[in-house]
Amino acid sequence: MNHLHPFLIIKDGLGKGRGVFALNGIEADTLIEVSPVIVLDEKDTAFIHQTHLHDYYFTWGDDQKHSAIALGYISLYNHSAEPNCAHHCDFVNNTISIYTRQIIQAGEELCIDYSMGEKKDLWFKPI
Numbered sequence: 423m424n425h426l427h428p429f430l431i432i433k434d435g436l437g438k439g440r441g442v443f444a445l446n447g448i449e450a451d452t453l454i455e456v457s458p459v460i461v462l463d464e465k466d467t468a469f470i471h472q473t474h475l476h477d478y479y480f481t482w483g484d485d486q487k488h489s490a491i492a493l494g495y496i497s498l499y500n501h502s503a504e505p506n507c508a509h510h511c512d513f514v515n516n517t518i519s520i521y522t523r524q525i526i527q528a529g530e531e532l533c534i535d536y537s538m539g540e541k542k543d544l545w546f547k548p549i
Contacts, residue, residue, distance in 0.1 A: 426494055427454045430532070441500040441531045448526040454507065455520045457494030464488065483513055492518050502533035509534045 429448065435441035448454070461482055462470065467489040470479055478497040482490040490511075491497070496518050499507065506526055510519045526532060 426457070427452070430454070430495060432495065432498055435500060435531050438500045440498050441533075442495050442498050443531050444526045444528055447528050448522055450522055450524050452522045452526075453519065454522060454532065455494055455496065456517050457492055457496045457519075459490035459492045459496075459516050459518055461516055462489045462491065480511060480518065482511065490516070490518070496520065499532055499534045501536040503535065505533045505535045506530070507532045507534050 427448065429444055429446040431443050431445050432440050433443055435443070459480070459482070462479075464487050467479075467487070470476055470489055475491065479489045479491055480496075482488040496509070499509070499520065506522065506524050508521050508523050510521070512519065520532070520534065522532070
């Protein structure tokens with residue numbers, strides 16, 4: 423299944439680079455996107471740290487030793503410690519889904535929590 427909400431746009435977001443924004447208001451608990459991923463093994467995951475893709479991949483698998491490059495808009499959702507969206511990694515079907523956690527206003531940026539609620543350091547300084 424491939425799904426992408428029709429009222430999204432990619433644009434620059436306040437010093438954070440490109441991000442995903444709502445063109446229209448979106449209700450809470452709305453499925454925004456389901457996108458396939460390309461899964462990389464441990465060797466390719468080690469290599470990706472030497473590339474620009476380092477900032478765009480997701481750790482993958484139950485043991486988190488693999489990585490995944492998401493297609494669609496998935497890798498362009500910026501981080502927020504108080505995100506208005508949540509993401510779900512489906513290791514069986516190799517997809518990532520984005521859901522709204524609250525009502526999204528027209529023009530609002532859609533953000534996810536890169537740490538998935540865990541208290542861990544990120545590889546960048548959040549804005």
